[in-house]
Amino acid sequence: MKSFKAYFKKEILESVRTNKYLILFIGIVFWALLDPLMLKLLPLLMKNYLPPDIAVMFSTFTRDTAFQTFLNDLFQIGTLFIAFTLMGLLSNEVSLKKLVFPYSRGANPAGVVLAKYIHYTVTISLFILIAFLTNYFYINRLFTGGILSIEIVLKSSLLYMLYYSVLLSILLYLSSLLKRGIIAGITVLVLGYTLSIFNQFKVVRAYLPNYLLLKAADIGYIFDNSLISTVIISFCIIILLVFFSILRMKKIDVA
């Protein structure tokens, strides 16, 4: 517990010093502001340059479709920002020999790994909540129509929080395995984008974490029985990968 608290505080200080909060905030929240405005403005500016059928498609955006567009963009850009900002989560600690002193003072690897994971999960979840609420505010001001409500937005944000918690656990584990953080970052990115392809296949998609994203965009039907297996599997992945990361950090030679 002592290691956890000490490392949690250390993570907060380090995130401020390395501007990680700022980068994650930009990567998640900025698009919540920009997306609805671009959707509103682009058709106006491009009105005379687009073929009529495409122009009609642009002008028929409702609050629901604007929210779905934001979700899609958040997945594509947010994943990129998270993967590259947090790619060196554990590998940097080892390669920059930051663990020599804490380990020599009796720091517990479990405390170190858990502090890192919980700190960034809470941070990302908080930014996701801010982004979703901001986007809801903007969409309500700029678009009409659709059934989007604050309840739907909050449900959807919960699924995104869980998805990014899974992604973070994969990043944490890979970062403990690989010496170079960039490889962990790219692997997570490729994995995140590739798994989305499986959302096309009804048989397997409910067993993969990317199904959370599909359901988050399924306005009106977000929480249904098909999510149970996905949520259970997501939590299992998180627990297993955090556990394996702790095991790995116990074995690693920090000197």
Place this chain on the structure above:
Amino acid sequence: MIHITVIDINFIITEILRLLPFFIPIIIIQYGLMIFALVQLFKNEAAYLPKWGWALIIIFINIIGPVVFLIIGKKKEIEND
């Protein structure tokens, strides 16, 4: 053939003016981040590129430029030792 009428232009300008307040937070974030990244660049050592190269990236590539600098462009202290 593209026809832009005076009515179209007036409508577009009116719409842009109506949307202007929504752009204020975006402009604040964008320029705030650019200034912050430039201050960081001049206070710290730069990695991979000379400082003027990073300055160009920060100024001319909106949002992504400052973020890329903050992620990979700032030299880590331990590397400096």
